[in-house]
Amino acid sequence: MPNPHVLLQDEHGKRVLLLGNEAIARGILEAGIGVVTTYPGTPASEIGDSISAIASEAGVYMEYSVNEIVAVEVAAGAANCGVRGLTAMKHVGLNVAADALMTLAYVGVRGGYVVVTADDPECYSSQNEQDNRFYALLSNLPCLEPSNPQEAKDMTISAVEISEKLELPVMLRTTTRVSHTRGPVVYGKITKPRLKGSFIKDVERLVMVPANSRPKHDVLLRAVEKAKEISEKSPYNKIISKGKNKEYGLISSSSAYNYAVEAAELLGLTVDILKLGMTHPLPEKLIGQFLKEHKKVVVVEELEPYLEMQVKTIAKDYAPTTEVYGKMRQPHFPRSGELSTRAVLIGLADITGRKLPINFQEIDARYVEVVTGLPSRPPVLCAGCPHRASFYVMRKVAGEKAVYSTDIGCYTLGIEPPLNIGDIMICMGASIGMAQGISKTTETNTIAVIGDSTFFHSGIPRLVNAVYNNHRIVVAVLDNLTTAMTGHQPHPGTGVTGMQTVSERIAIEKVAEGCGVKWVRTVNPFNIKEAEETLKEALRYPRTSLIIFRAPCALMVVRERRRKGLGVATYRINEKCTNCMVCIKMLGCPAITLEKGKVNIHENLCTGCGLCASVCPYKAIEPNATD
Amino acid sequence: MKEFNLVLAGVGGQGVLLAAEILGTAAVKEGLNVRVGEIHGMAQRGGATVSTVRIGEKVFSPFVLNGQANFILGFEPLETLRNIKYASEKTLVIMGDEKIPPPELTLKNMDYPQMKEILKKIKRFSKNITLVETYGRRENPPAGAHSEKHGLPANERNLEKDKALFQKHYTC
Numbered sequence: 001m002p003n004p005h006v007l008l009q010d011e012h013g014k015r016v017l018l019l020g021n022e023a024i025a026r027g028i029l030e031a032g033i034g035v036v037t038t039y040p041g042t043p044a045s046e047i048g049d050s051i052s053a054i055a056s057e058a059g060v061y062m063e064y065s066v067n068e069i070v071a072v073e074v075a076a077g078a079a080n081c082g083v084r085g086l087t088a089m090k091h092v093g094l095n096v097a098a099d100a101l102m103t104l105a106y107v108g109v110r111g112g113y114v115v116v117t118a119d120d121p122e123c124y125s126s127q128n129e130q131d132n133r134f135y136a137l138l139s140n141l142p143c144l145e146p147s148n149p150q151e152a153k154d155m156t157i158s159a160v161e162i163s164e165k166l167e168l169p170v171m172l173r174t175t176t177r178v179s180h181t182r183g184p185v186v187y188g189k190i191t192k193p194r195l196k197g198s199f200i201k202d203v204e205r206l207v208m209v210p211a212n213s214r215p216k217h218d219v220l221l222r223a224v225e226k227a228k229e230i231s232e233k234s235p236y237n238k239i240i241s242k243g244k245n246k247e248y249g250l251i252s253s254s255s256a257y258n259y260a261v262e263a264a265e266l267l268g269l270t271v272d273i274l275k276l277g278m279t280h281p282l283p284e285k286l287i288g289q290f291l292k293e294h295k296k297v298v299v300v301e302e303l304e305p306y307l308e309m310q311v312k313t314i315a316k317d318y319a320p321t322t323e324v325y326g327k328m329r330q331p332h333f334p335r336s337g338e339l340s341t342r343a344v345l346i347g348l349a350d351i352t353g354r355k356l357p358i359n360f361q362e363i364d365a366r367y368v369e370v371v372t373g374l375p376s377r378p379p380v381l382c383a384g385c386p387h388r389a390s391f392y393v394m395r396k397v398a399g400e401k402a403v404y405s406t407d408i409g410c411y412t413l414g415i416e417p418p419l420n421i422g423d424i425m426i427c428m429g430a431s432i433g434m435a436q437g438i439s440k441t442t443e444t445n446t447i448a449v450i451g452d453s454t455f456f457h458s459g460i461p462r463l464v465n466a467v468y469n470n471h472r473i474v475v476a477v478l479d480n481l482t483t484a485m486t487g488h489q490p491h492p493g494t495g496v497t498g499m500q501t502v503s504e505r506i507a508i509e510k511v512a513e514g515c516g517v518k519w520v521r522t523v524n525p526f527n528i529k530e531a532e533e534t535l536k537e538a539l540r541y542p543r544t545s546l547i548i549f550r551a552p553c554a555l556m557v558v559r560e561r562r563r564k565g566l567g568v569a570t571y572r573i574n575e576k577c578t579n580c581m582v583c584i585k586m587l588g589c590p591a592i593t594l595e596k597g598k599v600n601i602h603e604n605l606c607t608g609c610g611l612c613a614s615v616c617p618y619k620a621i622e623p624n625a626t627d
Numbered sequence: 628m629k630e631f632n633l634v635l636a637g638v639g640g641q642g643v644l645l646a647a648e649i650l651g652t653a654a655v656k657e658g659l660n661v662r663v664g665e666i667h668g669m670a671q672r673g674g675a676t677v678s679t680v681r682i683g684e685k686v687f688s689p690f691v692l693n694g695q696a697n698f699i700l701g702f703e704p705l706e707t708l709r710n711i712k713y714a715s716e717k718t719l720v721i722m723g724d725e726k727i728p729p730p731e732l733t734l735k736n737m738d739y740p741q742m743k744e745i746l747k748k749i750k751r752f753s754k755n756i757t758l759v760e761t762y763g764r765r766e767n768p769p770a771g772a773h774s775e776k777h778g779l780p781a782n783e784r785n786l787e788k789d790k791a792l793f794q795k796h797y798t799c
Contacts, residue, residue: 017648017655017663124666148662148687181689182648182663184655258687265685341690363693367712370748374709375737377638377729379674417734584733590673593728594736 004053014187020179021046023149024088024116024172027156029058031112032191033086035078036062037071038498039457040486041090042125043179044118048088049487052498060193063498064489067428067457068093072100072115076169079113080206081197084160088116091132092427096458098135101169103208105139106216108167108223111197112160115141116172118179121302122338125176125485127408127427129336131303136171136280140220142227143171143280144236145254149183151277155236157188162230166223171280175302177255177338228281236277237286243271248352249294251287251311253279253301256339260300263344267354282310288318298351299326302339325351380416383591384554384607387411387478389525391419392586392615393549394447394476397535402445403438407431407459409451410485410553411478418588421449429458436462436471445539447474453483453491455508460515466544467516474538475517475546477508478525480553488556512546519545526551528614554607570606570624571613573599577620583612630683632691636710637702638727639676646700647678654682664689673730677710694718699753702761703727704745714752722749723761 006016007026018026024047028036036055038048048064055062061078065071068089075085089097094117101115117135120126136143144159146152152174159170204212231237241261243249248269252260253276264271274290276282291297291314299308308326315322327333332347342360349356381388391414394404406412406422407430414421424434435448450459455477466473483489490496495505512520519541523531531549538545561568579599583592591605592612601612601621613621633650637643644665651663664679679691694715701707701722714720728739749756 015655015658017652017661176666177664177689180665182651182665183661255688259690261687262685341688342692345692358692358694360693363712366751367693370711370751371709374705374740375729375731377673377675377706377709377731379639380730382673416730581736588730588734590730593733594738596738597736 004050007050008054008057008190009187010190011187012189015184016187017182018149018153018185019046019182020146020149020152020174021118022050023153023185024156024174025050026185026187027153028060028086029190030153030188031157031160032084032193033112033114033160034060034083034193034195035075035085036060036088037065037075037085038088039065039068039071039093040483040489041093041118042486043120043174043176044088044090044093044116045486045489046179047116048498049489052489052500055499058193059195061195061499064491066492068097069100072097072104076100076104076109076113078197079109079111079169080107081199082110083194083197084111084113084164085109086114086116086156086160088118090126091117091119091130092126092128093117094132094135095130096428101135101141102139103213104169105141105220106208106213107206108219109163109169110167110200112163113169114156114159114163114172115169116174119173119175119303121175121177127425129303131306132171132173133279133306134304136173137306140224141169141171141280142166142230142278143173144277145173145279146178146277147254147257147275148178149181149185151236152178153185155277158236162227165230166227168220168223168227173254173279175255224281228284231278231281231283232285234278234283236275237283238275239290240273240275241270243269245269245271246293247295249274249290249297251276251290251297251299251307253277253307256300256302256344259339259341259344260348262341263348266341266345266357267348267352269348269352269354276307279307282307282314284314287311287314291315291319291322291324294322296323296325296351298332298348299324300333300339300344300347301326304335378416379413380588380590381410381413381419382554382607383589383605384557384609385410386480386525386549386551386554386609387414388419388587388589389528389551389609389611390476390478390531390549391421392611393525393528393531393535394421395419395586397532398445398447398539402447403435403442404447404449405431405435405438406449407451407454409454409478410480411449411451414449416588418585428454429462432459432462432466432473432475435473435475436466436469439471439473445474446472447476449476449478451484452477452479452481452493452508453489456492456506460511463512463515463517463544463546470543472542473544474535474541475512475544477546477548479508479548479550481550482553482556484553484555488553508548517544517546519543520548521546522548522550524551525549526609526611526614528611554609558607568606569608570603571601571608571610571621572624573601574620574622576618578618580617583616583621586615587612630681630686631698632696632713633680633698633700634691634696634710634713635678635680635700635702636706637676638706639673641676641702641727643676643678643702647680650680654680660684660686662686662689675706675709677706704742705729705740708745708748711749711752714749716753716755718753718755720749720753720756721759722756723759725762
């Protein structure tokens with residue numbers, strides 16, 4: 001990853017290539033934000049990671065909180081003492097944080113406070129593609145939506161300023177395409193963060209008992225009216241490229257704006273585009289005027305018709321004869337999946353009756369001919385991943401009939417053949433929750449598969465529920481000592497903090513015992529025999545049992561060995577191999593391949609975990625001689 | 628120059644993201660507007676990886692449309708083919724020859740497709756293809772080797788400087 005120290009350079013006017021998320025991190029430094037909290041999640045992770053790497057130098061307090069709602073509470077507590085704060089999370093993280101955020105909207109903040117939600121259209125790394133702009137409508141909080149890294153930085157600063165002006169949290173909503181696109185960013189001045197605040201007691205303002213909440217709801221609604229005035233005058237809501245053609249006008253925001261500009265250009269449509277950067281509350285008058293000036297207005301947006309619904313409502317009052325096109329009445333653009341220049345081109349060509357400049361059909365047909373039958377390459381568990389050993393043990397002991405209720409993390413990849421572990425999965429922590437209902441209503445062995453970071457995030461209340469209500473489930477905590485999928489962030493089991501300082505590790509064993517689990521064991525999954533016996537015993541236990549399968553993430557092991565100048569002790573196939581394929585059929589390790597029909601270990605990919613050697617019935621796999 | 632579109636394709640871990648970032652940084656240093664598109668997270672674990680680099684005044688999004696790539700840099704033959712829809716007959720395709728068999732092939736006991744077949748299919752989109760020996764030469768990735776000759780607006784001097792910079796600033 002890039003050296004985050006580039007973000008610390010106090011060179012006003014310097015132009016740097018930054019990822020959208022790194023640009024937000026730079027915005028944090030320029031805005032003088034003192035408290036940054038997060039729970040890692042793609043596509044938001046690099047915001048917290050960039051700050052964590054430079055926090056002590058920058059004078060910022062940064063933490064990887066145990067989950068998103070705690071992250072919001074910590075930063076909101078600080079913001080209520082007048083310190084500027086920011087919390088970053090992926091879109092589904094906001095579901096976890098929503099309980100805090102909805103009422104924080106009533107309480108408000110004193111120091112500017114920004115909640116970054118990074119949505120994931122196309123579910124590149126997520127379980128759903130919910131459109132979090134609706135959280136802005138639901139909570140009444142202002143929302144800014146950048147379309148590129150420069151705006152991501154600038155809007156982070158503006159969000160803090162708007163938040164302080166209105167004394168309300170402000171949402172900054174990105175998508176994968178904004179968070180993970182690199183583009184030039186011009187630096188402004190870094191502001192030294194203020195970390196010390198003061199708590200001013202004010203029960204009517206801060207304690208949301210019903211008698212205080214009722215008037216605060218009206219306070220919030222008045223603040224929305226003020227926010228509307230800000231939105232009307234916001235430099236982020238503006239008409240771009242005054243076209244001569246007043247027949248059509250486009251309204252767009254976020255990444256969709258980029259596609260709209262490029263698609264209009266490709267179609268030779270010189271039209272006005274109303275670009276919306278502040279998308280809650282919407283600038284009603286500006287949109288109303290735009291609707292009046294154009295006969296046909298096309299709303300180009302990704303996912304749900306969030307803008308279109310509101311634009312149509314505004315049209316009813318301001319310009320009832322203007323036609324509004326989008327995805328509601330007639331679907332000119334897709335409502336699911338990631339939007340693209342291509343999708344917008346096709347939609348716009350369809351609406352305006354123009355000819356497509358690219359013959360997509362011809363290229364697609366030729367493409368289908370050359371890629372039909374091409375083997376797919378989905379992401380798989382890495383060579384040497386300890387989860388592969390854990391799953392091998394589960395398959396061998398509990399087999400096909402057991403139900404594997406799985407969770408969010410690298411181990412979700414266990415669903416791929418030949419491991420096939422993972423029968424149901426919805427959200428963080430739900431492995432343990434759903435396992436209870438499955439076990440209660442079937443006679444089947446039920447194993448809840450959950451990672452270490454996910455266990456701390458939201459596994460604990462589910463575990464308490466299982467124990468107290470006597471659910472017969474096996475909880476398998478796959479502890480690889482890191483939050484691996486999102487880039488190896490620390491968690492309470494690792495002994496490291498977001499400030500890169502040492503803290504006392506919280507042992508999952510102790511947590512489980514404290515939750516009342518009477519049967520807790522820890523095994524090394526590469527110790528196959530012991531792991532198998534332990535799982536057998538757990539399956540016989542009549543109540544909730546918990547096994548920690550503990551071995552460090554293979555990527556960390558390899559990195560650590562390289563750092564120490566140690567090579568990786570790889571394995572090889574010897575002459576005893578009968579080509580029985582047990583290693584391939586049972587493990588599906590990417591380092592084991594077939595070369596002209598013969599089993600072969602790819603030396604560049606092997607990390608030397610030795611799992612294949614343990615499962616080989618002919619002792620035909622052995623370590624390479626080390627130097 | 629109106630617009631320059633590059634597509635980089637390979638397998639997670641081959642350095643596709645890093646190469647795209649180096650090219651993007653070189654473009655910024657030349658004072659150009661650029662967008663680099665990439666996907667992180669789930670897609671990294673040995674999965675198919677594709678990055679785009681788009682350079683030009685009127686570039687807003689990182690998406691390259693079908694047939695609109697000036698240059699495809701393929702780090703792996705199958706992945707080059709998987710992204711061949713971005714090529715037209717004018718596209719220069721530079722492809723490394725290191726074959727990384729997808730796990731599906733191994734599980735089904737199937738052979739990696741013949742290079743001859745892959746090249747034949749690629750040529751249905753562009754005949755302008757250069758094969759680079761990368762197998763066993765991880766320290767010399769194809770990035771930069773042919774870039775200036777083919778009009779990539781970043782000169783070798785900056786690429787060299789970037790290499791030094793990235794060795795200093797990056798761990799990968």
